[in-house]
Amino acid sequence: MHLNKRNIFLISAAMVLTLECSPAAMAQAGTESQSTVDSGQIADIVVTAQRREENVQKSSLSIEVLSKEDLAKSGVTSARDLGQLVPGLSVAQGGSYAQTFIRGVGDATTNDFSSSGVVYSENGVVINRNIALSPNFYDLERIEVLKGPQGTLYGRNSTGGAINLITRRPGYETGGYVTVEAGNYNSLKVNGALNVPVSDIFMLRGAFQIAKHDGYLSDGRNDQDQRAGRLTAMLEPSSDFSLLVVADVQHEGGKGPGGALLPLPAGASAWTGPSDTLSTSRLPSIAILPNANTAFINGNYASVSAEANLNVGFAKATLVAGHRYVDQHSSTAQPGFTTNYAGKSKQDSVEFRLSNQSNVLRWVAGLYYFHENIDSVLNPTISNVIPFLNASFDIPSLPTTSLGAFADATFSVSSSFRLLGGIRYTHDKKSILGMLNDFSIAHLPSVAISGSANYSRVTWKAGAEFDVGPQNMLYATVSTGYKAGGFSAVAPPNNQFRPESLTSYVFGSKNRFLGNRLQINAEAFYWKYNDYQTSVLQPQPNGIVSQPIINAGSAKIYGLDLDVTAKITKLDTIRFVGEYLHTQFGEFSYVRSATGLVPGVTTGCTFSGPAFTQFGNQVQTLDCSGFPLQRSPKFSGTVSYDHVFPLANGGDVDFRAFTTFAGSRWLGGEYVGAELARPFATVDVDLTYTSPDNGFTLSAYGRNVGNKPVYSNATIQPLSGGSALFTAINAPATYGVRASIKF
Structure with a gap:
């Protein structure tokens, strides 16, 4: 928790720079700075989420936008940081996997066999392997978080929504920036960029980031060790043609993600690591594995993408192509549950679009290819005694091919009334080939894993937008989403799961009042969720214990979003974003061992009907109908306050306070009391000095200043008699300084 000499030196140097650049402190507060004090109106936000530039306030999108300033002040360096900024969004680390949920829809598995219900992309290219997400969060222009199914333009695996990372593009002026941030836990983050216009038509931009901190847990886990670099080239010989090429390389190291083992002994820190003796003392000897504190992550990732735009007269032709490579070795070694992983993946995608943005009819149509x-090899170990709880999933071939064709249009019936429509056809082919090997004392025979399947689905949307006034809009939409089926690492024929689907009904309103000083957006939504995919512990042939992905049932989701921004004065801004969310399984049942699959595994659900024999095992149907979906609090939101203090020298100081809150929510699928997380509220503060020419900023920050433990996922430790729970925990209180120089 203490600052080392390196960080003390950096902080001291930054403070000296502040004294040199701020001769008048906060005197004469009536003098307005041009750096952050504007006309007192709420700024417009332009996004490209629908493959065109549009003002958020003029669109029926359910979207939250995080600007580069938001990302810097909130210290975003990974996907899991986003969950603290957007109500309805939950991001947790399950081992190396980013488990992302929007309004209770997502994916909680921690293996390669399922797909996320929320699709990530960078510059329009899908990031399908969510183990390679975190090092992408630097030199970004913005992040767009779309809530609800995006089946028309984004296609497969967007039942819950989409998250778009938009990197900063080269410009026509030579310049750049360097930012250095240092804080407790030996935190050090250095990032920067250099923009070079090579000629009038060709520009380059290079960017980098180094981000490190010690582990937040007592055994060193939940640390960070990332390095990343990006080179972007822009060719624009005329207004009719442009070519953008982006190349990334990234490395991720350290001990990697970890979790707390609950409940904690009296007096123990919430950030007690799982291999700490305070944690292991509560587990039976059968669950204590050797080398429990050997966790590590060693990931190397690379990508290249290109976007070409050409004016062909009647439309603009766009080609977006990308290649991504992932190579990761990791171990989430911890007492009672160790997982070793080694995997590589190669991804190629191409999208071709034609679009026209005329005043009467705006349309886009295209074709999509993904492969x-x-x-990979996955070695989970819960015990070296119980069969197939010490196993190896050796899967050398897990290919996916997806083809799509889509069209989307907005027709202006009049200057104030518009009709929306879109349709997409998606065809997916998935297959699996590998072996499941047992290394327990019983050493059961290996099992061949194989299968191939095709899935096709039509997704669509329809809606209307009506301008009540120049700054007031009503809208209603119906849209659908689709998440592909696939295969689990168990023996056929029990290894295949079906696609899941979601239909969304939305009615909302977007408004500006008082001369663009008050913004009120409200949205009501109702979702129908079918063929919900989840992973559960089930007995398999020959006594195998495994965790296949199944289709468990259906659910209904409804709620209300409210987003209010008020420019009280030119210097004061208040924003409240809140969400009420109700989720409930109408049907959620699956087969489970009638005799207790492994000793002590408990559930809050109900066993229904008599026991029966399946694959030679006594099983019974477990019914979880009526429970809420995981990670879906009834109430969640953020509240922020910004005040600008103008300085006599023409600079200013910006104070920002940001609160995130959420109600109780289920973090695991067993629905036992320990998995019900308590409500929380955290507070972040940021104080930033900006020089008169905007060339230098210096910030002091505190995040989660109350040191509140916030848990984000949970799994029952199978051999603890139901008394121990593994849970991911967010960062404790962190603080530090950040200095940035533009040149």
Whole structure:
């Protein structure tokens, strides 16, 4: 928790720079700075989420936008940081996997066999392997978080929504920036960029980031060790043609993600690591594995993408192509549950679009191709005694191919009334080939894993927008989403799961009042969720214990979003974003061992009907109908306050306070009391000095200043008699300084 000499030196140097650049402190507060004090109106936000530039306030999109300033002040360096900024969004680390949920829809599995229900992309290219997400969060222009199914333009695996990372593009002026941030836990983050216009038509931009901090847990886990670099080239010989090429390389190291083992002994820190003796003392000897604190992550990732735009007269032609490579070795070694992973994947995608943005009819139509193959070995170990709880999933071939054709249009019936429509056809082919090997004392025979399947689905949307006034809009939409089926690492024929689907009904309003000083947006939504995919512990042939992905049932989701921004004065801004969310399984049942699959595994659900024999095992149907979906609090939101203090020298100081809150929510699928997380509220503060010419900023920050433990996922430790729970925990209180120089 203490600052080392390196960080003390950096902080001291930054403070000296502040004294040199701020001769008048906060005197004469009536003098307005041009750096952050504007006309007192709420700024417009332009996004490209629908493959065209549009003002958020003029669109029926359910979207939250995080600007580069938001990302810097909130210290975003990974996907899991986003969950603290957007109500309705939950991001947790399950081992190396980013488990992302929007309004209770997502994916909680921690392996390669399922797909996320929320699709990530960078510059329009899908990031299908969510183990390679975190090092992408630097030199970004913005992040767009779309809530609800995006089946028309984004296609497969967007039942819950989409998250778009938009990197900063080269410009026509030579310049750049360097930012240095240092804080407790020996935190050090250095990032920067250099923009070089090579000629009038060709520009380059290079960017980098180094981000490190010690582990937040007592055994060193939940640390960070990332390095990343990006080179972007822009060719624009005329207004009719442009070519953008982006290349990334990234490395991720350290001990990697970890979790707390609950409940904690009296007096123990919430950030007690799982291999700490305070944690292991509560587990039976059968669950204590050797080398429990050997966790590590060693990931190397690379990508290249290109976007070409050409004016062909009647439309603009756009080609977006990308290649991504992932190579990761990791171990989430911890007492009672160790997982070793080694995997590589190669992904290629191409999208071709034609679009026209006339005043009467705005349309886009296109074709899409995606292919990925994963070669991986996964070794989970819960005990070396119980069969197939010490196993190896050796899967050298896990390919996916997806083809799509889509069209989307907005027709202006009049200057104030518009009709929306879109349709997409998606065809997916998935297959699996590998072996499941047992290394327990019983050493059961190996099992061949194989299968191939095709899935096709039509997704669509329809809606209307009506301008009540120049700054007031009503809208209603119906849209659908689709998440592909696939295969689990168990023996056929029990290894295949079906696609899941979601239909969304939305009615909303977007408004500006008082001369663009007050913004009120409200949205009501109702979702129908079918063929919900989840992973559960089930007995398999020959006594195998495994965790296949199944289709468990259906659910209904409804709620209300409210977003209010008020420019009280030119110097004061208040924003409240809140969400009420109700989720409930109408049907959620699956087969489970009637005799207790492994000793002590408990559930809050109900066993229904008599026991029966399946694959030679006594099983019974477990019914979880009526429970809420995981990670879906009834109430969640953020509240922020910004005040600008103008300085006599023409600079200013910006104070920002940001609160995130959420109600109780289920973090695991067993629905036992320990998995019900308590409500929380955290507070972040940021104080930033900006020089008169905007060339230098210096910030002091505190995040989660109350040191509140916030848990984000949970799994029952199978051999603890139901008394121990593994859970991911967010960062404790962190603080530090950040200095940035533009040149």
